[in-house]
Amino acid sequence: MKSENIMDERGFMNLPILKEQISQFLDKNGRIVRWPKKTYDKINxxxxxxxxxxxxxxxxxxxxxxVLKTWHTFNDHALLRRELFDKFLLERTPDCKEYWINTDKIII
Known part of the structure; x- marks a missing residue:
């Protein structure tokens, strides 16, 4: 698989490829059914x-x-929101009133 196919035009992972990599955590509708144990899987x-x-x-x-409730089934949207923020994928104002996708930072 060529690396240029992994990233989309915005610099995000190509969702179909990423979905294949995490398929064991998804139901047939693409919802996350369980939180992974391995860090690599969590990041994906x-x-x-x-x-x-x-x-x-x-x-x-x-x-x-x-959005998070729509895309997971294990009833812990707070965990997912916190993890997105802690891994710099989601930013927020200090008062937590506004959130947005962080396109500047990359997780290694």
Whole structure:
């Protein structure tokens, strides 16, 4: 697999390729059914979730939660929101009223 096919035009992982890599954590509708144990898998799941957000939009916490609830089945949207923020995939204002996708930082 060539590396140029892995990233899309915005610099995000190509969702179909990423979805293949995390398929053991997804149901038939593409929802996350369990939180991975391995860090590598966690990062890929978080990148997959990041791709579910519009990078040009600002979200309220309620809107972020709604997106996360749509894309997982294990009922812990707070864990996912916190992990997205902790891994610099999601940024927020100090008062947590606005969230947005961070396109500047890359996880290594």
């Amino acid at each position: 799941v978080l990148k997959y979730l990041q791709g579910k957000f519009d990078p040009d939009k600002k979200y309220s916490e309620i809107e972020v939660n709604a």
